[in-house]
Amino acid sequence: GQNIDQPTEMTATEGAIVQINCTYQTSGFNGLFWYQQHAGEAPTFLSYNVLDGLEEKGRFSSFLSRSKGYSYLLLKELQMKDSASYLCAVLDSNYQLIWGAGTKLIIKP
Amino acid sequence: GAVVSQHPSWVICKSGTSVKIECRSLDFQATTMFWYRQFPKQSLMLMATSNEGSKATYEQGVEKDKFLINHASLTLSTLTVTSAHPEDSSFYICSAPRDRENSPLHFGNGTRLTVT
Numbered sequence: 674g675q676n677i678d679q680p681t682e683m684t685a686t687e688g689a690i691v692q693i694n695c696t697y698q699t700s701g702f703n704g705l706f707w708y709q710q711h712a713g714e715a716p717t718f719l720s721y722n723v724l725d726g727l728e729e730k731g732r733f734s735s736f737l738s739r740s741k742g743y744s745y746l747l748l749k750e751l752q753m754k755d756s757a758s759y760l761c762a763v764l765d766s767n768y769q770l771i772w773g774a775g776t777k778l779i780i781k782p
Numbered sequence: 783g784a785v786v787s788q789h790p791s792w793v794i795c796k797s798g799t800s801v802k803i804e805c806r807s808l809d810f811q812a813t814t815m816f817w818y819r820q821f822p823k824q825s826l827m828l829m830a831t832s833n834e835g836s837k838a839t840y841e842q843g844v845e846k847d848k849f850l851i852n853h854a855s856l857t858l859s860t861l862t863v864t865s866a867h868p869e870d871s872s873f874y875i876c877s878a879p880r881d882r883e884n885s886p887l888h889f890g891n892g893t894r895l896t897v898t
Contacts, residue, residue, distance in 0.1 A: 704884050715788075715875045715889035716826070723884070760825060764884055770816075774825040 675699045677773035679761050684779045685751055693746045693759050693776045701766020707735050707746045708760040710775065716760055719746070748778075756780045785809055788876050788890025795866055795897055803861045803893045805876030811856035812878035816887065817849075820873045829874075832859040866897040 677697045685691040697705070704723040708716035722728055722737035722744060734747040748755055761773040787806045795801050805815055815832040830851050831839040838851035850862040863870055875892040879885040 706886060713873075713894075715877075715892040716887075717889070718886040721884075721886055768884065770828070770887070772825045772828075777823075 675763075675765065675771050677761055677763060677771055679759075679773045679776045681774070682777045682779065684781060685748075687751055687753060687780055687782050689751050690747065690749050691751060691778065693748075693761075693778065695744045695746070695761035695773055697742050697744070697761070697763045697771070697773075699763045699765045699771055702739060703764040703766065703768055705735075705737055705744050706762045706764070706770070707733075707744075708762065710758045710760055712757070719759075751780050753780050753782070785880070785888045786876065786878055786890045788893060790893055791891060792894040793896070795895070797867055797897055798865055800862055800864045801866055801895060803863075803874055803876070803895075805859045805861070805878075805890050807857045807878050807888075810878075810880050812859075813856060815853060815859040815876055815878045817851065817859075817861050818875045818877065820875060820892075826875065829861075834859075863895065866895070868897045871895055871897045 679695045706721050707719040709719050710716040720735035722735050727736045732749045737744045758775040758777045760775045763771045785808050789804045813834045817829045818826040819829050820826050828841050829844045832851045832853040834853045834856050840846045853859040873892050873894055877887040877889040
């Protein structure tokens with residue numbers, strides 16, 4: 674079956690750096706997305722990786738290793754507003770999105 | 783700004799009534815739209831794929847007679863929850879890829895449905 678694993682919850686301190694990992698086993702691969710979802714709101718797009726390596730976008734970076742079935746989202750200079758759930762999703766060979774359960778990130782002052 | 787508009791944002795209805803949720807793509811044409819359901823502290827669950835001009839494709843376990851989907855135009859898809867029951871109370875979110883199959887999904891703001 675298809676599976677995406679990410680930690681349920683993480684805690685970090687304001688101003689610090691946090692890395693949220695995601696591992697996947699899917700039927701084929703057409704890219705990996707990271708979305709941010711604040712409580713009670715719809716997800717918003719953060720990043721898309723289809724090739725191996727690191728994609729940097731401001732304070733957020735996303736890394737992909739297709740051979741390892743692994744990705745991480747790196748958040749730098751954490752702000753209180755970064756408290757949210759972070760969802761990892763993989764596009765399989767049929768272009769179906771497989772969603773992880775999300776990682777709830779708690780930022781402490 | 784928002785590229786997908788969803789309405790209403792929240793709705794409270796009585797058990798046995800029907801509720802219609804609209805999803806519009808604002809500045810692009812969406813031949814495909816996705817309808818998700820999300821329970822508290824859980825991830826998104828795909829309910830169905832809405833296809834413009836043809837029947838929707840429902841995921842296993844989703845009752846197509848209960849969750850009616852109509853994609854009548856390239857910018858509008860509707861989800862109607864028929865004969866709603868309290869267990870249908872949830873957060874319903876629509877989304878659409880902007881162009882290519884591997885485009886990021888743009889999500890509507892979601893609809894919080896409470897059935898009393």
